[in-house]
Amino acid sequence: MEDLGWFATNGKKAMEEELIRGRDMANQLLEVLTFDDKSNISRQVKGSNSKSSKLLPLSIAQDLVREVLKSLTNTLLYLNSRQDSNDVLITVRDLSFSTNCPKMDEYDGAYKQLKTLNTESPKVSKKRKLSAPTWERTTSILIDDGHTWRKYGQKTITNSKYLRNYYRCTHSDQRCEAMKHVQRIQGNPPLYKISYYGYHICKSYFQSNIISKPVSSSHSSILLCFDNNISSKQEDMLRPSPPLPPPSPPLPPPSPLVVSSEGDPVEVIKEDHFSQNQFLLSEGLQLWESDVFLELLRDVKML
DNA sequence: AGCATTTGACCGAA
């Protein structure tokens, strides 16, 4: 429960920093979007050997979007990790890019009970999980959430023509007990309900945070743990996977939240068998066109 | 070989 103290002390400041960072990123994004692509591309292709110059505007913009999303998500996660955050969930619901919501179990009764189920009975427990998810959202597109998930089951649900898919963090071997359920609740336009249970404590979670490459160096040093939930699998599909760097320096202890860093490709559920973690890479830019994204930008702009 | 997915079976809750 000492985390509560940490949270009370640092939460507000951290949220403030996150929001500021998000605003900065949004501004940068705006610049990129209004940039003359052609001239920019030619300049960059010929151009310097600076790190950023290797990126085409599209990539830059994508990175910025990720940063914005990360920032917003982090803030929401902060808010959502407070006990009095009932109203925040409404905001979260609207943030279709948002992600898995790792929460301290101290804050989350549902998770606590789930954890109890998992840890107190070493034998196989097939108890039905609590109905209250840690985090829930409804979205028309399935966004990579920064974590890799392993599907462990699917069920037909009564009164629903769509299957419900069950996923758990691939790092369950690290005692990471994060899980998520994905169910399509509407066909056309597609609408998915995603429920997250528990939070990530796996290493990759920290790693992804640390290897995150800040677009703007000025705010890159925020030492918070958040989870932006972008599946690495999707990342892999987007960019030929570079080897992960060695584990980075220790982060603050069982941190409340975590930021993952990279890629926000669109996560797509297969129409037919609902196989998860299938992503439309080339459609990463769907983000740009989606109402959700525009709404997101609007929100950031208003900060 | 190692990891992810599929799928039928099992189990507890309602």
Next chain:
DNA sequence: TTCGGTCAAATGCT
């Protein structure tokens, strides 16, 4: 008894 969540063997993929 039904339903939903999970397990685990079989299978597929890289």
